[in-house]
Amino acid sequence: MEKLRKHIEEIIPITDEEFESIKPFFTIRRVLKNQYLIQQGDDARYEYIIMSGIFRVFYLDEDGKEHIVQFATENWWMSDYIAYFNQKQANLYVVCMEPGEVLCLTLEGREELSAVLHKMEHFFRIKLTKGFIALQQRIISLLSSNPQQRYKEFADLYPSLMQKIPKKYIAEYLGVSRETLSRLYSSNK
Amino acid sequence: MEKLRKHIEEIIPITDEEFESIKPFFTIRRVLKNQYLIQQGDDARYEYIIMSGIFRVFYLDEDGKEHIVQFATENWWMSDYIAYFNQKQANLYVVCMEPGEVLCLTLEGREELSAVLHKMEHFFRIKLTKGFIALQQRIISLLSSNPQQRYKEFADLYPSLMQKIPKKYIAEYLGVSRETLSRLYSSNK
DNA sequence: CGCGCGATTGAGTAATTTCAAATCTAGTGG
DNA sequence: CCACTAGATTTGAAATTACTCAATCGCGCG
16 A cells, blocks of 8 residues: 555655545455456446556457557556446456556545545546546557557557567557567568 | 636536636637647647637648647647647647637646646546547547548547538548548448 | 467458549639 | 639559468477
């Protein structure tokens, strides 16, 4: 839980008392490799803050092909946010690639925290702002860069993930087939 | 300005007094067709809330090709958010396609409003949440749908824009050439 | 050692882009 | 009202890019 406090205080300092009131909203959960936190059809009851481990969030299309919405490691947030915020059934999957621990937060918890503690609403807003920017960057990248450039951008942005994640998932993140990705970096240095 | 109040109260009710304190943060600006609100290299001083008119936000790549980040009409927000939130120089362009009026808000204004009025921080958070979800939807669409499906999704989502916006910009939004887009709906009904 | 998963390679195919030209349309000025 | 123009759309054909499918290779783990 100390990690959570550090995480919050990267945005805004809080008192011991405040942190004590925040803690009960989060529950900790240990996750094993290949375990699913969310599957299509589930209620997306929680969003997860990652304490340790590596996860991927993906959409499975009608042809059974995976498309990766995001990777997530320490201090990242993840959920099927479309389902979570609208309290609908999940369309996405969240699965563990490297075992670890996550903190779970319900939407009611998030909203109550925001209502009761202005600082927490601020915290969530700032996190969302950063998330929003990151998504917009990715859209621009998808629209304007070819697969080769996108691969390079990804490698520059997330060097640590490059090491730890099978290339085929990176391909699914970039929106190319794994064969194409393989050819990109074998040919072009 | 009454429109602004209505816009805010779609999320959260405010008192007359509160609205009076909010108003001074916004300045109104009339915009002509083909006028640029932001150009690459500018300071992205403002975000804009659209009272009327139609706008597009786009990225111009090294080949001089446009890639549309978003369209915007009444009650939408727009800016080069990457530059705005980081207070860096803009990489994007914001240009008027149908004349109208916008409200302008600086980042300092946004932050001060958020700090002083918890309700406004709430308002911004909720708006960001919706924006975040929309961007994620678009990423999933870009990854998992072919141009034909994306075109249909766009038409379903924004039927009014279909009428008012030249097809070539829709192509740039969907990430296909205008020729390809043209062929899509000429062949496939 | 052998299995299973991931990565690579090759060949053929499908989709999209590019470039060029023709057509269409809305707005302007005579 | 008509002719003209600029921009938008469509069409055609060739070139490019990425995909699919299939086979092979490589490696870690039991």
